[in-house]
Amino acid sequence: MKLSIEAELAYAFAKDTQIIAILEASHTSDQVILSELLDIQPSAKILSDTTASGDRRIRASLSGDVTIRYTATVENNLRQLLPPSGTRHLWSDLPSEVLPFLLPSRFCPSDKFMRFAQRQFGGAGDGVAQIMAILEWIHRNVDYVAGVSNAETTAERTFVDRAGVCRDFTHLGITLARALGIPARAVSAYALQLDPPDFHAIFEVYIENGWWLIDPTRLAPIEGIVRIGSGRDASDIAFLTSDKQCQVIRQTIQVSEVS
The missing domain is CATH 2.60.40.2250 (Immunoglobulin-like)
Structure with a gap:
């Protein structure tokens, strides 16, 4: 496209x-x-x-x-969508540049969610199945509502409030993926069909030797995404x-x- x-x-x-x-x-x-x-x-x-x-x-x-x-x-x-199946990597098999995206960060305190993530998503299947389970949980449990959050809102706050905007959906998705031991990072993007038009925050996970883009809000098609920046969380990708x-x-x- x-x-x-x-x-x-x-x-x-x-x-x-x-x-x-x-x-x-x-x-x-x-x-x-x-x-x-x-x-x-x-x-x-x-x-x-x-x-x-x-x-x-x-x-x-x-x-x-x-x-x-x-x-x-x-x-x-050349963009590819998340494959229907795929195993997550052993940490010893990951490229060194991917390792920082396993760790907690300012807006993504994944260490606080390990027990919840393992109970809720650990038995979902392979790495892709676990990511899909996370996305479905966010879709069912978190409302897209402007004004609920601000620039200081973390994934922990969004988990409690169960509402937020694209930045908050992304931070929560990253947090839950990292809590399962799957590398995840935030991505800022231009997005087709986003209403109202704005900078968009999504995330990507490292599975099957590559990064795969995901929009946890389901507001924009992945094939209509143009990457701008990537990082640990919103603090790294501010426009x-x-x-x-x-x-x-x-x-x-x-x-x-x-x-």
Whole structure:
């Protein structure tokens, strides 16, 4: 599927605010960037770098009212859906770069859920079956409700409240997967058919020697996803991080299929 992305973020920054932004489509094996343009007005000096996983970050010092625009056309016809079956890896067989995604993190306290996860999902079958059982449990027990959570909400809070938005669904899914010993990481994305259009948080699990994308909210088709960034949880994949307070003027995201 070929997707067109248009993102515009307008912010009011205090003088000389340092920012890190993760807005550009990631360079990964399951998507190809056919064209793209990143524009910041007023113009500013940008420092760009790419992580080992293909995620791209920009750094800059911004002041006053600033508009950041990103447009791209991305082909993701190499993306594969989670297979119908697949065993989870022994930890000794995992690549070293995958190991951090077995561990508890700020928003995903998986060590507190080991007993629950083993009782609820441990007997579901192989690794894929356990992940599918987690997704079904979230679907049946957690409501998608805006305003229930905030930027500080952890998976533990979502488990109690049984409500949240995509970020909260993702943190809970990651937490339960890690509690079963399955590596899982958060993914920020542009998503086709997301209503209302916005940045989307999903997650992926490491099974059968690869990472597999999953949307625990069921709001967007995986084939309509464009990866932006990945990390332990939301703290690693925020689309904008600044060292001073800033004010949102407007933010618009549009994703459409290119025929």
